Amino acid sequence: MGTKITIRAIIELVGKPKEHIERTIKEYVDKIQETKEYEVLKVDFSEIQKQDGTEFWATFAELELTSDMQNLTTFCFDYMPAVIEILSPEKMTINDSQISEFFNDLQARLHEVNLVAKQMKMQIDMMNRNTANLFRNYIAVLLGKGDLTSEQISKFTGVPKEMVEDYLDHMIDEGKVKMEGEKYIFVRKEVVNNGSEETS
Missing domain, CATH: 1.10.10.10 (Winged helix-like DNA-binding domain superfamily/Winged helix DNA-binding domain)
Structure with a gap:
């Protein structure tokens, strides 16, 4: 799928301690920037804030990046963004082989997630x-x-x-x-x- 798509994505993290969350969000973004399939155009980090009534801290990073549809599908599974907004193009033409490739990739990812979920359930049941x-x-x-x-x-x-x-x-x-x-x-x-x- 050669059509380049530019998106805005928000990646959120919640946890503790504060230093761990600050370090992890930056490591997430660094890894995205180092991945050749993504061209990162802009990154903004929010200030980390403590969640009311809890010991947890929350922060997020807002990114603008460009890639194709197949790699953006991978991006969504790997980094689980809270929000995705397509900035460009406004319209796309996709043929049947591209749609098939997209759904096959999506199905492969879903099977991977399902396998991990089943393995985790077995481990939890045994524990x-x-x-x-x-x-x-x-x-x-x-x-x-x-x-x-x-x-x-x-x-x-x-x-x-x-x-x-x-x-x-x-x-x-x-x-x-x-x-x-x-x-x-x-x-x-x-x-x-x-x-x-x-x-x-």
């Missing part, structure tokens, strides 16, 4: 399962030392009481914990002479 197992083992260790209420377990672990009780309910269903009054008791399994297990 959540491992964290849940670790926390349940920690509860078992605590109850192995003595009977405790959910509030006491919450204080020991730093986990909210409601979440602790959700885990304890699952452990009761699994027969690993039982409840007497407000206290939770670890169910110990003992092997008797015939090889069977008894709980206590």
Whole structure:
């Protein structure tokens, strides 16, 4: 797609600490300027400002740059601008092969994003399962030392009481914990002479 398009783009960043956001926005723009596919015509940086009622800082860079449609599609995926405005040309003529190339490139990018999203979901699911197992083992260790209420377990672990009780309910269903009054008791399994297990 040889037609050159000039755009105005705004790239926003929010985060902390302040120095990191200031450095990162400049690194973003430097990387764009170093990319041969983009001809950067103008750059303006806003003053960094603290978000009301938070510890986060926000800033943005406004750029004017020229490239073709295919590379501008890549630009949008790589840098996720908050705003895109086409400055020129006012009209363009695009043939069928150019449209096909544009949509094929767009689809390839979407597949990449979808793959990354699925991989991230798998990693998060695995991390959540491992964290849940670790926390349940920690509860078992605590109850192995003595009977405790959910509030006491919450204080020991730093986990909210409601979440602790959700885990304890699952452990009761699994027969690993039982409840007497407000206290939770670890169910110990003992092997008797015939090889069977008894709980206590």
